[in-house]
Amino acid sequence: MEPAPVTVGLDGTPESLAAAHWAATEADRRALPLHLLHAWILHVPEAAGPAPPPAPDAPAGVPAERDRDYWARRILGAARTEITERLPGLTVVEELVADEPAAALLDAAGRSEMVVLGSRGLARMQAFFLGDVAQHVAGRAERPVVLVRAGMGEQHPHGGVVAGVSLRGRCDELLDFAFAAAAARGVPLRVVHGRTLPVQAYAPWGVDPDVAQDIGRDAERELTAALRPWCETYPDVTVVDSVRLESPAQAVVNAAEGADLLIVGRRRHRAALLPRLDAVVQACAHHARCPVAVVPHD
Numbered sequence: 001m002e003p004a005p006v007t008v009g010l011d012g013t014p015e016s017l018a019a020a021h022w023a024a025t026e027a028d029r030r031a032l033p034l035h036l037l038h039a040w041i042l043h044v045p046e047a048a049g050p051a052p053p054p055a056p057d058a059p060a061g062v063p064a065e066r067d068r069d070y071w072a073r074r075i076l077g078a079a080r081t082e083i084t085e086r087l088p089g090l091t092v093v094e095e096l097v098a099d100e101p102a103a104a105l106l107d108a109a110g111r112s113e114m115v116v117l118g119s120r121g122l123a124r125m126q127a128f129f130l131g132d133v134a135q136h137v138a139g140r141a142e143r144p145v146v147l148v149r150a151g152m153g154e155q156h157p158h159g160g161v162v163a164g165v166s167l168r169g170r171c172d173e174l175l176d177f178a179f180a181a182a183a184a185r186g187v188p189l190r191v192v193h194g195r196t197l198p199v200q201a202y203a204p205w206g207v208d209p210d211v212a213q214d215i216g217r218d219a220e221r222e223l224t225a226a227l228r229p230w231c232e233t234y235p236d237v238t239v240v241d242s243v244r245l246e247s248p249a250q251a252v253v254n255a256a257e258g259a260d261l262l263i264v265g266r267r268r269h270r271a272a273l274l275p276r277l278d279a280v281v282q283a284c285a286h287h288a289r290c291p292v293a294v295v296p297h298d
Contacts, residue, residue, distance in 0.1 A: 005035035005093065007112040009105050009133070012075045014150040015118025017082075022148045022291055023116035024083045024090060029184050032113055033091040036079055038072045039104035040096070072096050102136045109141040114293070119147035119285060135285065138294040139266065139276025144177055146261075148291045159260035159290065162190045164252035164280060166265065167222050173297040174265040175227070179234040181261055181293075188238040190259075191227060194251025195219050195243065212245055219243040249283035256288045263293045 008023035010016045020036065027034040076094045083092060097104040109115045117134040138145040163178035165171060182189035201211040220243050231239055244251035256262040264281050277285070277294070284292045 003032050004111060004113040005033040006030070006114055006116060007035040007037055007105075007108045008116040009101065009118070009137075010036055010038045010075050010079055011101065011118070011133075012071070013118055015120055015148070017079060017118070018150045019116045019118040019146075019148040020079045020083060021086075022146070024087055024092075026114075026116070026146075028087050028090050030113070033093055034083065035108065035112065036076050036092060036094045037104065037108055038076055038096055039099050039101040040072055041098070041100065069096060101133045105133070105137045106141055109137070109143045109145070112143055114144040114146055115141055116146045116148060119149050119292075135277060135282075138281075138285070142268075142296060144293050144295045146291050146293045147285055159258050160187045160190055161185065161261050161263065162192065162252070162256045162259045163263040164248065164255070164265075164284070165191055165193050165223065165226065166248065166280070167193055167219070167226060169267075169298075171226075171265050171297045174263065174295045175230045177293065177295045178263045179230050179237050181263065182237045183234055185260065187260070188240055190255060191223065191239060191241040192251055192255040193219055193223050193241075193243050194246055194248035196247050197245055216243055216245055249280045252280060253283055253287050256284070256290055259290045261293060262288050262290050263295060266294050266296050268296050268298055 006023045006027040008016070008020045010020060024034050073096070076096070080092050080094060083090065095108075099107075105115060105117070115137060117137060119134045120132070134145075134147055138147060161178060161182040163174065165174070178189055178191070195215065197207060197212060197215065201208055201215065220241075223241050223243060227239060227241060231237070242255070244255070252262070252264060262284055264284050266277060266281055270276065270278075281292075281294055285294075
């Protein structure tokens with residue numbers, strides 16, 4: 001049986017090319033094939049300017065602006081050339097899909113180890129409100145989705161792996177992905193849990209240190225218990241865990257400073273009226289300075 005590939009969605013933007021380079025390095029590290037995917041809608045727009053040069057494999061007599069595959073093949077070919085020059089031993093598969101990008105990526109996710117997508121982060125804040133393909137896929141895919149911004153294509157393994165854990169229920173898929181990522185890189189795994197102090201922790205003069213200490217101790221016990229089975233499964237991974245008494249989003253984003261990869265979870269079964277990506281995941285996608293892996297779990 002062929003191993004599941006690392007799939008990357010390409011659309012010709014700098015963000016998607018950065019995602020392709022990140023995905024290629026990850027696929028090479030895991031000895032997996034790389035799947036380059038480009039999806040487009042079947043339509044033929046009127047030429048708005050000079051016609052592009054004809055595609056090498058375009059049928060004779062068909063103008064280049066009518067060749068639906070020309071620009072798609074050019075995007076895939078350019079990415080493949082850059083990747084194979086850097087990683088000549090990597091198996092790379094190209095695919096063109098005549099479908100909406102989000103639908104094509106969600107379909108591919110079911111056959112992939114992970115999906116890697118370019119993300120604009122803070123470069124286009126309207127995407128936060130209007131939604132974009134990356135966030136749509138990250139909120140619905142059944143496999144981990146890694147969001148990469150331009151400038152993040154080169155990995156820095158010594159930056160380490162950080163995982164944000166909520167401790168509200170089990171998160172086995174998240175922890176398995178995090179431990180495997182740290183093991184593959186040969187780096188420590190930093191696990192952080194952020195917990196906002198309740199109202200009763202505050203006194204007229206500020207935070208009651210005794211209450212805060214009790215809350216912190218309880219959280220540390222919960223975190224240790226959650227990590228114990230995975231520490232036994234991955235005995236070679238050094239784990240550094242910490243509880244931060246602040247908002248979970250702030251705690252995770254701050255902990256990821258200088259990291260190679262940040263991993264956060266997404267509950268598969270959220271209430272219909274709630275957004276697919278919670279506040280912590282959204283904060284990480286927009287503010288973290290490293291690639292962010294969104295891992296679905298029950």
